[in-house]
Amino acid sequence: MVFKRRDRRPIWKIVVDFIYPRGGWGRAAQYVKHRLRRLPDTPEKISRGIAAGVFTSFTPFYGLHFVIAAIIARLMRGNILAALLGTFFGNPLTYIPIAVAALGTGYWMLGIPFNAGLLGFETVDTPRICGLGCQFSNAFYDLWHNFTAMFTPEMADWRGLRNFYREVFYPYMIGGVLPGVICGTASYYLSVPLITAYQKRRQKALRAKLDQLKKKTRAVDDAP
Template sequence: MVFKRRDRRPVWQIVLDFVYPRGGWGRAFEYVKHRVRRLPDTPEKISRGIAAGVFAAFTPFYGIHFVIAALLARMMRGNILAALLGTFFGNPLTYIPIGVSALTMGHWLLGRPFNAALFGFGHRDPEFCGLGCRFGSAFSDISHNFMAMFTSARADWHGLAEFYHEVFLPYLVGGIMPGIICGAGAYYICVPLISAYQKRRRKALRNKLSQLRKKAENTGDDSHG
């Protein structure tokens, strides 16, 4: 195929590029910032899209943050491409603080004590099931129960139920408030920045156009002379 990579990356390289992209996170953020500033839309619509993307990063729907951001941007009449770029607020550098804040807030709102040992903090029991273990149990239940529909195996939803009550539901509830705060902050920060950039860009284009016109006029005068 024409667009297929000639050098297929091994799995470890794909994972490494996700955690630390080539060129570093600084270069990745600069690329996102450059793309956002050059979007052909009003500063308000672009900023609403960014806010939608930032909010989506606080939801537990990993893997479909783009879809959540696009739907929210459409509802908010924001720029959908800006919303997709805004989801980069959620990245390996921010997933832990986002997860801690969402889970802490969620357990508090649901009236449950938050167990910091979920993140591996402060527990010494080797049999304790932390966050990674609960994710694994949930996916194991889904896989096992799917196969149980075609075999004589018995379905078991225990791991998935624990994951829902201990992780997914608190994350979903607790991510709303921090997501709204960070999304609103992103909106009010981005509107003046994008507006100022677009004004500078329009001024630079007008100056360039004026210079081209003067150059054309001078060339015409020289040819007549």
């Protein structure tokens, strides 16, 4: 395979690189920005793709963000690669703020009192409950346990998955729409002028190089 890595990384290395990529998140952000600017498409289409990716970061469909962002970008007639890069708006540095915004908005829209203990903020008025990590763990355990139960005498148990859906997934899905639309719209209007200016500078630099090449070619042709 042409794109296959020569050095096979162990699982722990993949996890570490995901949480803190080689060179730091600053370098990773610079790489994403550089790739977005150099995409061969109009600023509007690239920006619509970015908006789709940013919006997708506020959805609870972890593991499917690339697929969802690509579908939304296609519906919006945006650049699909820009949408995939835009999903990096959701990363280990922003997951907590995104979760706070999405869950808080979701509980507010559903008219349900929000318990800050869900995010690990335990106070006198917010007794300790199963937090986000615990909720995700219980949901995945239920999925695996109930799958294996089909082949063993074990009984299926959906309590953890039901609690996860009621306390996390549904409020997150509902509440992520508003901040997702706000951030996606803001990213669009910020991206259009930046990408437009970059593309104009790049085109000007390419024309200057082409003119220099033409001058050198003429000088060679005119030489005795």
